Amino acid sequence: MSLIxxxxxxxxxxxxxxxxxxxxxxxxxxxxxxxxxxGPADAGKSTLARMIPSYIPNFFGxxxxxxxxxxxxxxxEATIGDLSTTVGMLFENPFDQMTGxxxxxxxxxxxxxxxxxxxxxxxxxxxxxxxxxVGITDLYNRNPNQLSGGQSQRVALASILALQPDVLVxxxxxxxxxxxxxxxxxxxxxxxxRDEFTILLVSQDVERLAPHVDRLVVVEGGRIAHxxxxxxxxxxxxxxxxxxxxxxxxxxxxxxxERRFVDTAKPVPVxxxxxxxxxxxxxxxxxxxxxxxxxxxxxxxxxxxDRSTGQQAISFDSVTYRYSDAVEALSDLSIxxxxxxxxxxxxxxxxxxxFAKHLNSLLTPSEGAVHVRGKDTRQHRVAEMARxxxxxxxxxxxxxxxxxxxxxxxxxxxxxxxxEDEIRAGVEDVxxxxxxxxxxxxNPYDMGQARRKHVAVASVLAMDTPIVVxxxxxxxxxxxxxxxxxxxxxxxxxxxxxxxxxxxxxxFTAQHADRVVALRQGEVLLDGTPEDVFGQxxxxxxxxxxxxxxxxxxLDIGLSQPVLDLPELFDVLExxxxxxxxxx
Amino acid sequence: xxxxxxxxxxxxxxxPLSSILRESSGxxxxxxxxxxxxxxxxxNPVTKLVVSLGLILIVFMLPTFxxxxxxxxxxxxxxxxxxxxxxxxxxxxxxxxxxxxALFVIQGLxxxxxxxxxxxIGHVPVVHExxxxxxxxxxxxxxxxxxxxxxxxxxxxxxxTHPKQLTTALMERGLSNKAAYVFLAALQLVPIVQNRxxxxxxxQQARGLDxxxxxxxxxxxxxxxxxxxxxxxxxxxxxxALALESRGFTREGERSALFSVPRTAYDxxxxxxxxLAVAATVVWRVLP
Numbered sequence: 117m118s119l120i121x122x123x124x125x126x127x128x129x130x131x132x133x134x135x136x137x138x139x140x141x142x143x144x145x146x147x148x149x150x151x152x153x154x155g156p157a158d159a160g161k162s163t164l165a166r167m168i169p170s171y172i173p174n175f176f177g178x179x180x181x182x183x184x185x186x187x188x189x190x191x192x193e194a195t196i197g198d199l200s201t202t203v204g205m206l207f208e209n210p211f212d213q214m215t216g217x218x219x220x221x222x223x224x225x226x227x228x229x230x231x232x233x234x235x236x237x238x239x240x241x242x243x244x245x246x247x248x249x250v251g252i253t254d255l256y257n258r259n260p261n262q263l264s265g266g267q268s269q270r271v272a273l274a275s276i277l278a279l280q281p282d283v284l285v286x287x288x289x290x291x292x293x294x295x296x297x298x299x300x301x302x303x304x305x306x307x308x309x310r311d312e313f314t315i316l317l318v319s320q321d322v323e324r325l326a327p328h329v330d331r332l333v334v335v336e337g338g339r340i341a342h343x344x345x346x347x348x349x350x351x352x353x354x355x356x357x358x359x360x361x362x363x364x365x366x367x368x369x370x371x372x373x374e375r376r377f378v379d380t381a382k383p384v385p386v387x388x389x390x391x392x393x394x395x396x397x398x399x400x401x402x403x404x405x406x407x408x409x410x411x412x413x414x415x416x417x418x419x420x421x422d423r424s425t426g427q428q429a430i431s432f433d434s435v436t437y438r439y440s441d442a443v444e445a446l447s448d449l450s451i452x453x454x455x456x457x458x459x460x461x462x463x464x465x466x467x468x469x470x471f472a473k474h475l476n477s478l479l480t481p482s483e484g485a486v487h488v489r490g491k492d493t494r495q496h497r498v499a500e501m502a503r504x505x506x507x508x509x510x511x512x513x514x515x516x517x518x519x520x521x522x523x524x525x526x527x528x529x530x531x532x533x534x535x536e537d538e539i540r541a542g543v544e545d546v547x548x549x550x551x552x553x554x555x556x557x558x559n560p561y562d563m564g565q566a567r568r569k570h571v572a573v574a575s576v577l578a579m580d581t582p583i584v585v586x587x588x589x590x591x592x593x594x595x596x597x598x599x600x601x602x603x604x605x606x607x608x609x610x611x612x613x614x615x616x617x618x619x620x621x622x623x624f625t626a627q628h629a630d631r632v633v634a635l636r637q638g639e640v641l642l643d644g645t646p647e648d649v650f651g652q653x654x655x656x657x658x659x660x661x662x663x664x665x666x667x668x669x670x671l672d673i674g675l676s677q678p679v680l681d682l683p684e685l686f687d688v689l690e691x692x693x694x695x696x697x698x699x700x
Numbered sequence: 701x702x703x704x705x706x707x708x709x710x711x712x713x714x715x716p717l718s719s720i721l722r723e724s725s726g727x728x729x730x731x732x733x734x735x736x737x738x739x740x741x742x743x744n745p746v747t748k749l750v751v752s753l754g755l756i757l758i759v760f761m762l763p764t765f766x767x768x769x770x771x772x773x774x775x776x777x778x779x780x781x782x783x784x785x786x787x788x789x790x791x792x793x794x795x796x797x798x799x800x801x802a803l804f805v806i807q808g809l810x811x812x813x814x815x816x817x818x819x820x821i822g823h824v825p826v827v828h829e830x831x832x833x834x835x836x837x838x839x840x841x842x843x844x845x846x847x848x849x850x851x852x853x854x855x856x857x858x859x860x861t862h863p864k865q866l867t868t869a870l871m872e873r874g875l876s877n878k879a880a881y882v883f884l885a886a887l888q889l890v891p892i893v894q895n896r897x898x899x900x901x902x903x904q905q906a907r908g909l910d911x912x913x914x915x916x917x918x919x920x921x922x923x924x925x926x927x928x929x930x931x932x933x934x935x936x937x938x939x940x941a942l943a944l945e946s947r948g949f950t951r952e953g954e955r956s957a958l959f960s961v962p963r964t965a966y967d968x969x970x971x972x973x974x975x976l977a978v979a980a981t982v983v984w985r986v987l988p
Binding site: 171175199204209216220226230234258279498508515516517527 | 720881888900923926939956
C-alpha cells in the first residue's frame with residue numbers, strides 16, 4: 117500500500133496569478149521508497165514537496181485542488197503540528213530554518229524533541245544518533261547562528277532526523293555544500309534504514325543523486341514529465357532536448373549502446389562504477405595504456421593566450437588575512453592574473469570568498485598587498501574600486517531593492533558615474549545577454565531564485581568594469597541557466613575582460629575556464645590549465661574537489677591528460693574502438 | 701518539580717549534559733552570559749530574580765542613602781567574587797556615570813528642599829556663584845544608590861544565568877513556551893540583523909554605493925540597505941514560523957526540558973531571608 121498519495125492535485129500560489137504551480141498531478145509513493153525529484157528551475161518541485169507535510173494548503177494560501185493523503189490522513193484535515201511526527205521537511209534556505217532560540221547545536225537538535233515531551237535519556241539518545249548520522253558531532257557546542265551555509269544545512273537535517281519521522285522531505289539539502297559534502301549527504305540519506313524512512317529528495321544535482329534513488333520523478337511546467345527507474349528515466353531524457361543536465365554516465369552509456377558496443381537491452385549505467393566497467397569492457401581490459409595519437413587535440417589549453425592583455429590586472433603579493441588571531445583565511449598568498457576566464461575552486465572554508473572580497477577592497481590584507489590595475493586596494497574605498505571590479509555575490513537577495521528589473525540594473529552604472537548614453541546602452545546590452553527582455557518591468561522579487569540571480573549578475577555586468585568577479589553564479593541554476601552563464605563568461609573574456617568565477621561546479625570549470633586555481637586552507641594548492649589541474653585528482657581531493665565525470669573517465673581509461681567535455685571523450689573512444697575493431 | 705535537586709546528572713558525548721550550556725559559544729552580545737561555577741551561577745534563576753526584586757523593593761523603601769549604599773557595596777562584593785564584574789562594570793561606567801553627574805548637578809542645585817549650603821563656587825561669571833546644597837546631594841546619593849542596586853542586581857542575574865536556564869526555570873513556574881521563545885529569540889536577533897546588514901552593505905558597495913557621498917546619495921544608500929534587509933527578514937520570519945510549526949512548537953500537551961534547573965541548598969534559605977527582610981522593611985517604613 118502506498119504511504120503517500122497525490123490525487124489529481126493542482127495548486128496556484130496567491131502571489132502568482134497567471135501561472136499554475138502544479139497542474140493535475142497524480143503520484144503515489146510506497147513505504148520505504150527513496151524518490152528523487154528533479155526538474156528545471158521553477159518547475160514546481162518545491163511546491164510538490166511542500167504538499168507532503170501539508171504546508172500547502174495549511175501555511176501557504178492559494179488555490180489548492182485534489183487530495184494529498186499521507187499514511188491515510190488527508191492533509192486538508194490535519195495541521196502541520198499533527199503531521200510533524202510523520203513528515204519531516206528540510207527547506208532550501210539553511211539559515212532561516214534554525215529556531216533562532218538556541219545557543220548550541222545540541223539544543224537546536226533537541227528543540228523539536230522537547231516539544232514532543234520526550235524524556236531526557238530518550239532525547240540524549242536521539243540527539244547523539246542524529247548528530248552522528250549526519251557527521252556533525254563535533255559541532256555540538258557551536259552557536260547555530262555562526263555556522264556556514266553547509267554546516268547549517270547539516271544541522272537542519274539532524275534536527276529533522278531527531279524526530280525520526282516516517283517520511284523525510286528534503287528540498288535541495290546540498291545547495292550550499294561542496295561536491296564532496298554533497299556526495300556524503302546523499303550517501304547518508306541513501307543509507308538510512310528503509311524500514312523506517314520513506315524519502316523524497318529534491319535536487320538539481322542529478323548526477324550525484326541518481327545512483328542512490330529507487331525512483332526518479334521529473335517535474336516540468338508543473339506536471340510530472342517522467343517517473344520511474346532512474347536509468348530508464350534518464351535515458352529517455354537524453355533523447356529529447358531537456359532542461360535537465362543528464363549525467364555523464366548516462367550519456368556515455370547511451371553512446372555505447374547506439375554504437376552497439378553494449379547490448380541495447382542492458383539497462384543504462386547510473387553509477388560511475390558501472391559506466392567505467394562498461395567502457396573498459398568495450399575497450400578490452402588488456403588495453404589500459406594510451407598510445408600516441410590517442411590524446412585529444414590540445415585545443416583548449418591555449419584558449420587564454422590570445423585574450424590576455426599582457427599587463428597584470430591583479431596581483432596578490434604575499435597576502436595574509438586573519439579574521440581573528442585564531443582564524444587565518446588566507447596564508448601568504450601570491451598570485452597574478454592577466455585575462456581570460458579564471459575559475460577558483462576548493463572546499464567550503466578554503467578561503468574562496470575571502471579571496472574574492474580582496475579584489476575590490478571589501479577586505480584588505482592583514483599582511484602583504486593587493487594591486488588591482490595598479491591600484492593598491494588599501495588606498496582606495498570600495499566605491500572607487502567598483503569602477504574597476506564588478507563583484508556579484510552568491511545570494512541575490514542581498515543586492516536587489518528596486519521595483520523593476522531595469523531600475524535594478526541601472527543602479528550600478530549610475531553609482532560609478534557613467535554618462536546617460538553609456539548607462540542606457542549598457543543596460544540594453546545586459547538585458548539582452550541575460551535574456552531579461554520579457555521581465556524588464558517586473559519586480560525581481562516576483563521571480564524565482566534562479567532568474568533573480570540572473571538579475572543580480574546583470575546588475576554587476578552593466579557597470580562594464582574591466583574585471584568581473586562572480587561568486588557561485590551557477591548555484592541553483594538548471595541546465596539552461598548554466599549554459600547561458602557559461603556563454604556570457606566566455607564572451608566577456610573575448611572582449612578582453614578578466615573574469616574570475618568562484619565555484620563548486622567542476623563541469624562549468626572544465627568547459628569554460630582558461631585557468632583554474634584550487635585553494636586549500638587559504639593557500640594555492642594547484643594553479644594551471646584545466647587539463648593540468650584536473651590531471652592531478654589525488655592532489656585535488658585534498659580540498660574536497662572531485663573531477664568532472666568525463667575527466668575522471670578519461671584518466672581511468674589510461675589517458676595521461678584528462679579530456680574536458682563529452683564530444684572530446686567520444687572522439688577518443690571512437691578512435692580507440694576503431695583501433696580495436698581493426699586490430700581484432 | 702520539588703526535589704529536583706536530587707536529579708541525576710545525565711551524561712552525553714562523554715560529559716555531563718549541563719556542560720553543553722557552559723561550552724556553548726557566545727553571540728558577541730555586549731550583555732552576555734559569563735560561564736562559571738560559583739554559588740551565584742548555581743543558584744536557581746528564580747531565586748536570583750526574587751532576591752533581586754526583594755533588594756530593589758527594600759532600597760526604594762529606605763529613607764536615607766546609607767542603607768542603599770551598604771546594599772550596593774554588598775552587591776559589588778558579590779559581583780567581584782563571582783568573577784563576572786567585567787561586563788557589569790562596563791555598563792555601569794557607560795550608563796551610570798552620566799546619570800550620577802546629572803543627579804548631582806540637578807539635585808545639588810535645584811532640589812526643592814535645599815537649605816544648607818554644602819559647597820560654594822565663587823567668582824563665576826554671569827551667575828556670580830554656584831551653590832550645591834546638602835539636602836540635594838543627599839537626595840542625589842539616595843537616588844543613585846537605589847538605581848545602582850537595581851542595575852547591579854539585575855545585571856548580575858543576567859550575566860550569571862544562561863538564558864536557557866532562565867527560561868527553563870520560568871517555564872517550570874508556568875511561563876508559556878511562546879513567551880520563553882520570544883525572550884530567547886530576541887537575545888539572538890541583534891547579532892543576526894548585524895550579520896545580514898553587513899552582507900547587504902558589502903553587496904551594495906560592490907555596486908558602487910558610496911557611503912561617504914552627498915546627502916541625496918546617502919539617502920539612496922539607506923534605501924539600498926533597508927529594503928533588502930526588510931525583505932530578507934520578512935522571508936526569514938515566514939520560513940521560521942513554518943520551521944517552528946513543523947517542529948511541534950504549537951503542539952498542545954506535555955513538553956519536556958532537555959536541561960533541568962536544580963535547586964541548591966541555599967535557595968530556600970535565601971528566599972526566606974529576603975522575604976523576611978522585605979516584610980521587616982515594610983513594617984518599619986510603610987506601616988505607621
